[in-house]
Amino acid sequence: MTEGPGTIRWGHQALEVEIALGADGTARLVRIGAPGEAVGDPRPEAPLPLVEVMVAGHGRSWSGRHLVNTNIGARLRHRSHCVTRDGDWHVLTVELTDSETGLTAEAVYRSPDGLPVLRSEVVVRNEGASTLHLESVSSLVTGCLTGGDPAELDAADLLWAENDWMAEFRWQRRPLRETSPDFGGRFHLSRGRETHVLAGQGVWSSCGHLPMGGLTDRRSGRTWLWQIEHNGGGWRWECGQRDGTAYAALFGPNDANHGWRQPLEPGAEFRTVPVALAFCPDGGPDEAFAALTRYRRVTRRPHRDHRHLPVIFNDYMNCLMGDPTTAKLLPLIDAAAEAGAEYFVIDAGWYGEEGDSWWPTVGAWEPAASRFPGPRGIHEVLDRIRESGMVPGLWLEPEGIGVSSPVAKSLPEEAFFRRDGQRVVEGGGRYHLDLRHPAARDHLDQVVDRLVGEWGVGYLKLDHNT
Template structure:
């Protein structure tokens, strides 16, 4: 395992747990991509590049018509010198031209993995990973481009990022700077993406690759509800358990472009990185630009293999802090119970009811700060509303703590209301363009976090709040996307840097506050799952999966989210009916069974529950505490997809395979419902498993090969059933 360099053949062979990634230096230093896939013990280039004369493919060598960059598989392709496919980067010189020519200059290999300055990234110890720094150079410009590769000994993962170093004398303008490019010599793939909308996040789509360009992207200043910074290529007929999958995931929370291009020779180029739309970066002599990191994951065991790798990898090499491996508390959030209409007495009533049911954390949502009686005012004025909370947050927290519960708080640090003291005092502190209307959303604007003075003031105000009371949890929200993206602090030639500089500023504020208050469990949110991405996961170990709490809607949202993210990162709440987003009625039992497949919480008025409902909730909480570690940190398996039919099923298995929790859901009743069995995964075939609450016992072999009968007693729409299995 690790990285080997074959000097004779000028070949780098990167080896992970069960995967190989091969780079070769071609004539005069062209850096080519040779292979990525199943692990090969010794790569001798049996499928080496063929050089033949192809019409209309220009040739950089005099009278050698067989060599052209137009059909050469490259590691970081450029524009302007015979490759007509989309490049990985694009640079404008002082004379206005955009042609560059990168060639291999040097390389360095070492144990461990470096940090990326100012950016979130995966991390590893000296014994866990090896890194290749491969430096390319444009001699005319004296521009160095460092390709950074890290391979992990226990995972089928390669991470990549790129650093641009202007060592020359002229100013360069980056027009595009992708984090990764990979050329495949085939196009017989299906492409996997995760489009969506508010309340409908990450609805997986699979479609065959076609000639030309297909992509997923965001220009909203955030990773967004609408698209996700991921692209996957799967061989045809890939399933959960079979088939090759190549996944590309960007550790970034701003504008991105994930793109696959199929060329005339049926080869596929995948690029992923910061979206070049409305982006440029002025690189002065001596300056450096660092791209975000891309995580490349390979699976020869279908989508389930990819998920299993990403779950373990992100949990161990991306999530950080005190709460990384801690059980997440069961919470009650007052938002859908009260919205803005509450006072200290009402909060105490809900908390008291929650404590009697076994809830561990009370979260005070939006509306606790001055004059905040609707979503149209006061963001930025982070001072307690003494009309609602006359004795402040400390008093509320103390009351909740006396019930044996922790206290949490909602915040939206990146925003400012037009109707606020902060905006009236500093109207230029928001993102805006001179002489243009400032588009509002929810009557709010976006603070310009590219500015140091803005960041310092927000850190000061939020720190004062977080230090004013025993706060154990923060829900960090972000409820609008970026428009009129300009900064009063940047010169004209740097205005197109604003979106990325703003994102770097957001990361700086997150890093400062999460480091300053390490005991606080931070949960990220952006209108629900509008910024559920690896970049934010680096700072906050869990995310509010969606504002849509309807149990049926959540089946697709949570299922697709599970393809990329560990369950411990996925917050899921039981809310009231009719549901506040889609107005559907579902049983309390099904709502609980869906929410218990994530980090369980409640978002309703507990004081209005009937005695029967209180008993159901109490039982849910008691049971969830029993299986919590299993759900949050066990191995996760998908059994039935809501994108393929009327049923959904998934299960959780402990690492030692002694315990499992299995969930089945059916959306609509059918007049002739299949008399089906649910076949399980991940069990120890040699073990016997006792179905808790019954006298039934089955072997792992039988449960996986034959399956367990789905109860025919499940009647009507929106039903669920679970099994809790334990071996002796």
């Protein structure tokens, strides 16, 4: 790390970050790029703070769809910063504080040695005397994606990926100017109310869109690519124009998109969802994807399955599609074993009687007699899997309880998610367990103890279709 008057410069041989500290203590990210990279002129001042926080009673200075320009973000002042190492990771922590509310925010930046990727998360603490009600907290705000030349904004293209079941990864590209137009005329407006926003839906992190996005210069190939690392939870990113430069702000769940609010009691803290930003100076989106892929491999936690990579056969897609029976499964088991599979998974439908819809009957997780009619029932199939040298697996959707399942009547009302006093019904006629309730947890404990402890199932494929 090097420091000059009002400057924090941090990084390694593949990435350099520069933070400007104003005379009043404001901290702004003014550059992310290659070390020693020449920055074009004119160079705008970064318009946004390191952290943006929406708190009830403390709004924004400029209303619109965006979650930037927050009053607390503008009041945050630099308190301290430090540089550490965590193995191959370089770490920069910048602490900010808002004297009016007592809120402190630690922006924690991490980057693996030799990779042009920045990982960021924020920890906010309440050092004040009153509870603060959080409505959004940014994981990363960067207002320096383009320089001061308006032509850079004109040449910038947004990247995002539309996503659906069996129609994944449909990457799109459109000019940034379509959602962040230039405001000319006698009165020049440096910031609009509009910005490009993508947000996840509920607990499906990739429903409709991937939790990713990017910005690329169609002339030079200079590219930024980001991802929000929230598997199974709300996320949001926005990208637009502020004061002559392009910005991106990345969030986990928030009130505007997910109805998320978090009370922060005095002395309490909250940590945001981590995000990552990959940078490529001239290679275009492909090079940025390559850098992000290398980063993902670095962050993958060690596990023996990653080294062993067992072969798993699942009977659902392009096969039985939720219609398993003893007669259909036995030849599949023999074929999967001959092909070298090490696990054989019986997917959905094994609990639903033939001829009935198995969606609204989930919950008890008992095998359907009509599907496994022999004297040993489903155990004939499970034993054949083991005899063939494979580990037996079963499909579960643990939180789902079908409206026709006996469990829907045996559990108390408080064990289910409810809205306005009524159970929430979704996904082809299923209630949803509220795992905060002990009866819901006890039910699932008993199910897993039976399938694993008594039946000898060695693999559970867990789905979540609501």
